[in-house]
Amino acid sequence: MGYIGTLAVPILILLLVFSSLKVLREYQRAVVFLLGRFWRVKGPGLIVIVPGIQQMVRVELRTVVLDVPSQDVISRDNVSVKVNAVVYLRVVDPQKAIKHVDINESMVRAIARQAEAERERRAKVIHAEGELQAAQKLFEAAQVLAKQPQALQLRYLETLTVIAADKNSTIIFPLPMDVITPLMQLLPKNSASP
Numbered sequence: 001m002g003y004i005g006t007l008a009v010p011i012l013i014l015l016l017v018f019s020s021l022k023v024l025r026e027y028q029r030a031v032v033f034l035l036g037r038f039w040r041v042k043g044p045g046l047i048v049i050v051p052g053i054q055q056m057v058r059v060e061l062r063t064v065v066l067d068v069p070s071q072d073v074i075s076r077d078n079v080s081v082k083v084n085a086v087v088y089l090r091v092v093d094p095q096k097a098i099k100h101v102d103i104n105e106s107m108v109r110a111i112a113r114q115a116e117a118e119r120e121r122r123a124k125v126i127h128a129e130g131e132l133q134a135a136q137k138l139f140e141a142a143q144v145l146a147k148q149p150q151a152l153q154l155r156y157l158e159t160l161t162v163i164a165a166d167k168n169s170t171i172i173f174p175l176p177m178d179v180i181t182p183l184m185q186l187l188p189k190n191s192a193s194p
Helices: 002-020 103-146 149-164 177-192
Strands: 023-025 028-036 037-041 045-048 053-060 064-074 080-089
Touching: 002 023, 002 149, 023 028, 064 103
Parallel strands: none
Antiparallel strands: 023 045, 028 037, 028 053, 064 080
């Protein structure tokens, strides 16, 4: 047992030394954590990491292409859009590199509710602007019709023409008194003349 124990200790030390040596390429850096806290950035080349006390994360300095899974995003107009994307990234400072970002599901729902409320608000504003424009045009039309009473009669006859295009309906034709009165005044004069 003495011979194996004597031989095991140097082998264990050699394994510990070899596991602590790491080689990084020119485009890689090692972000080293000492007992879980950021310690420093090492590399490139041969670096020593104390096993059990230090941990290393390799960071690529080359441009990396990441395929982003399909995402639901909200456009500037608050429209939900499904986007497929590819991200090109290049780490400049390994000490400040971030690995992963997620949005909480409740935050996603809150953003979606906000976007829907914004769409509804815009729809109401657009509808109100349409009503305002229609009211302005009706006001302008009423002013024109007030200045020219004959235009009202022409509009009335135009409406009757549109209704008469549908041949399967009965039309009741009310005649305004201001149209009939001038005709009634002309009728006795014509009958008394001969």
